[in-house]
Amino acid sequence: xxxxxxxxxxxxIVIEGREGWTIMEMLRDAGLPVAAxxxxxxxxxxxxxxxEDGWYEKLEPPKDGEVDMxxxxxxxxxxxxxxxxxxxxxxxxxxxxxxxPE
Amino acid sequence: MNSPIQxxxxxxxxxxxxxxxxxxxxxxxxxxxxxDILDRPGGQCTELYPEKPIYxxxxxxxxxxxxxxxxxxxxxxxxxxxxxxxxxxSGLTKLPDGxxxxxxxxxxEIVAPVVVVAAGAGSFVPKRPPIPGIEAYEGTSVHYSVxxxxxxxxxxxxxxxxxxxxLDWTLNLAPIAKSLTLVHHRDGFRAQQHSVNQxxxxxxxxxxxxxxASVKALHGDKGQLSAATLQGHDKKEWQVDADAxxxxxxxxxxxxxxxxxxxxxxxxxxxVDTAKFESQTPGxxxxxxxxxxxxxLKLILSGxxxxxxxxxxxxxxCRPNEKLRFQYTTSSTNLQKKLGVA
Numbered sequence: 001x002x003x004x005x006x007x008x009x010x011x012x013i014v015i016e017g018r019e020g021w022t023i024m025e026m027l028r029d030a031g032l033p034v035a036a037x038x039x040x041x042x043x044x045x046x047x048x049x050x051x052e053d054g055w056y057e058k059l060e061p062p063k064d065g066e067v068d069m070x071x072x073x074x075x076x077x078x079x080x081x082x083x084x085x086x087x088x089x090x091x092x093x094x095x096x097x098x099x100x101p102e
Numbered sequence: 103m104n105s106p107i108q109x110x111x112x113x114x115x116x117x118x119x120x121x122x123x124x125x126x127x128x129x130x131x132x133x134x135x136x137x138d139i140l141d142r143p144g145g146q147c148t149e150l151y152p153e154k155p156i157y158x159x160x161x162x163x164x165x166x167x168x169x170x171x172x173x174x175x176x177x178x179x180x181x182x183x184x185x186x187x188x189x190x191x192s193g194l195t196k197l198p199d200g201x202x203x204x205x206x207x208x209x210x211e212i213v214a215p216v217v218v219v220a221a222g223a224g225s226f227v228p229k230r231p232p233i234p235g236i237e238a239y240e241g242t243s244v245h246y247s248v249x250x251x252x253x254x255x256x257x258x259x260x261x262x263x264x265x266x267x268x269l270d271w272t273l274n275l276a277p278i279a280k281s282l283t284l285v286h287h288r289d290g291f292r293a294q295q296h297s298v299n300q301x302x303x304x305x306x307x308x309x310x311x312x313x314x315a316s317v318k319a320l321h322g323d324k325g326q327l328s329a330a331t332l333q334g335h336d337k338k339e340w341q342v343d344a345d346a347x348x349x350x351x352x353x354x355x356x357x358x359x360x361x362x363x364x365x366x367x368x369x370x371x372x373x374v375d376t377a378k379f380e381s382q383t384p385g386x387x388x389x390x391x392x393x394x395x396x397x398x399l400k401l402i403l404s405g406x407x408x409x410x411x412x413x414x415x416x417x418x419x420c421r422p423n424e425k426l427r428f429q430y431t432t433s434s435t436n437l438q439k440k441l442g443v444a
Binding site for chain 1: 232263290292
């Protein structure tokens, strides 16, 4: 599966996603500046992305823990998600995400 | 000002690795003072994931962040380390006698022959909203905590956030503020339900205002705020009066003043040797997530090992004329006495 990821300057790169791994891990492996301070425990809200181009609606809705954690994130938009909670799968092939500001 | 504290080892950071360093140093009769910006021990373990299970601590198949820290505190109790909580290690200078002086933002001074940086990823500091020019208002009109409620009497107060801090200060400041506006990105909160209910009552009585929006811009002069522009999810913008702005988005980690300690850094990490875990500055050691060396893994268990080796090297600096005899806690009556079990 492919992830289309835009950094904070608007530059887009295409990342090969590994099934079962989180999008946060893929973004970080690709060298994008995702803080992910808690290491993927849904406990810090520093891996926020905006899910673009109609992909937000295709995702499973966030669980309560993620919704709560987004309350601690900055610059939250209606299409905000925590990338540590998005798991790569064939259904997400072609997903577009943009890193939220730090 | 009080005279400086004199001790063997000053430790920056009271996370799991800083705590275990107290144990390893304590077995060698070295006394420690720890400085941490948080108000309690545990660092990331208690601040980020107190309830989350950790599965890779040797001998503890499952333990939560809080439980691990509680156990470490119990384990180091015999050594009577001193803690300086709520203080940020802000400066480090070398004294003419070769010892180091660590200073904190609260004015505490600790003089020791050895400094151990166990600062993880740095200091926990409040998250700063990405609003252009917000720095110019910080300390005058923008506050990340409330020190004195009276400072907000008669002011137009703007609060952003959806957690307990945002809700608690909304409820506490509403009676004394001239006006109070709460802004959150959704019409839902992670705060205590009774606080949310009370807030909604105040909104219904028109005593405060609540907007589903974000703060887009700040307006004012010479650090004094007068208004803020809010933006809804439909990108519509409007202005509210605001003399004071309180953003409550929790904490994030920034390296902070360690960068100015004069220790050689490589991509915000301290390079150390793997025999002593000493930095390139003699007498300054590093352990845990803040250090780098070939093969480094950011694991709690690796930090424990690093603390043990660091302690051996620190002993030779603190007690240059004494011989170090390696002993086991299982068999050494001497160590067991220190632990209070023999």
